[in-house]
Structure formats: C-alpha cells, structure tokens
Amino acid sequence: MLRIFFFLIIATFLFENNSFAYDEYFLTLRYDKVNLRQGPSKEYPVKIFYKKKYLPVLIQDRSDNFRKIKDHENNTGWIHISQLSKKKAAIVINGEAIMFNNLTIYSKPLVILETGRLCLVKKCKNNWCKVKTGEYKGWIKKDKLWGLL
Numbered sequence: 618m619l620r621i622f623f624f625l626i627i628a629t630f631l632f633e634n635n636s637f638a639y640d641e642y643f644l645t646l647r648y649d650k651v652n653l654r655q656g657p658s659k660e661y662p663v664k665i666f667y668k669k670k671y672l673p674v675l676i677q678d679r680s681d682n683f684r685k686i687k688d689h690e691n692n693t694g695w696i697h698i699s700q701l702s703k704k705k706a707a708i709v710i711n712g713e714a715i716m717f718n719n720l721t722i723y724s725k726p727l728v729i730l731e732t733g734r735l736c737l738v739k740k741c742k743n744n745w746c747k748v749k750t751g752e753y754k755g756w757i758k759k760d761k762l763w764g765l766l
Contacts, residue, residue, distance in 0.1 A: 643764050644684075645671045647702040653694035657683035664694045671706040671735060673764025689763045705738035707746065707764035714761035716753055720745035727755045741765065 646667055653665040657680035667688075674696070678685035683695045689708050709730045718725040720742060730736070736748035736757070745756045746765065759765060 640677075641766075642676050643673050643705075643766060644676055644686075644701040645673050645704050645706045645764075646696075647700050651696060651700045653686070653692065653696060654683075655694060657681060657685070657695045659697070661695065665692055669735065671702070671704055671737060673706050673708060674701070676701075705765075707736050707738055707748070707762035709734040709736065709757075709761055710763045711761055714757050716748070716750075716755035716757050718755055720747075720756040724756075728753050730757070736762065738762075738765065 646669065649668060649670045651667040652663045653667060654661040655664050672688070674686040674688050676684050677687055677693070680695070682698050684698055684701065685693065686696055687693045689710065709732055712732060714730045714734075715722075716727045716730060718727055730750065734750055736746075736750040739747040739749060739754075741747070741759060744759045746759055746762060747754070747756050748762075
C-alpha cells in the first residue's frame with residue numbers, strides 16, 4: 618500500500634511538471650507596432666508599445682482572442698492573436714554570441730552578436746540554430762538564444 622502511495626505522488630509530480638511545459642510555446646510579433654495590454658480585451662489599458670517586428674514572445678495563457686505573453690525582459694500582458702505570427706525568431710542573451718559558418722566551434726567565426734540582437738531562425742539541429750540577422754547567415758549555439766523551446 619505504501620508503494621502505491623509513493624508511486625501516485627511521484628506520478629502526480631511528474632505529470633504536473635510535464636503538462637505545464639507543454640502549455641507554453643513561442644510566437645513572434647507580426648508588426649512593427651504592437652500593444653501589450655493589462656488584460657485580455659481592448660478595454661484594458663496598454664502597458665507597453667512594442668516596436669520590433671518578429672520579437673519572440675512566450676505564450677503562457679489564452680482568453681478568447683487574446684494571448685497572455687512574457688517577453689525576454691519578463692514583461693507580461695495580453696496581445697490580440699491578430700498581432701502574432703508563427704515565424705521563428707530569437708534574441709541573443711547571456712552576453713555576446715559568436716556566429717559560425719557551420720554548426721561547430723571549429724568552423725570559421727563570422728561575427729560577434731551583442732545581447733538583444735534579433736535573429737530570424739531558419740532551422741535548428743542538436744544544440745545549434747541556423748539564423749539570419751542583417752547581412753549575416755550562420756550558426757549560433759542554442760543556449761545563447763531566447764525564443765526557442
């Protein structure tokens with residue numbers, strides 16, 4: 618009986634943690650000007666004006682046609698779904714990131730990207746992502762990017 622009890626506690630703990638992770642996903646901003654509101658309606662006041670197309674946001678909740686988001690600076694609020702896109706993008710975090718020609722640190726380094734640099738993500742493989750930013754295309758370590766699961 619005691620074994621069953623412990624099994625149920627462990628199973629509940631594992632299920633709760635996994636279900637929470639699957640609920641969150643990333644989208645990007647569709648336009649250069651997007652309003653972040655305090656609540657899930659146009660009746661709520663605007664908290665922040667985003668001015669960067671393709672900025673990645675983490676979707677945390679939903680209410681009708683609004684999505685609760687969190688950005689890379691931990692700001693939270695509500696955005697109408699018409700303002701969101703499925704295009705993949707990420708922001709450089711954790712200091713500077715080196716972009717390489719291939720997905721290995723032994724390949725040719727192309728450029729050093731500063732924290733906050735927005736990158737459009739083409740594809741990811743293992744711990745690397747192929748990105749485009751400005752005139753540069755190359756590979757960056759995934760742990761230097763925010764906006765990917």
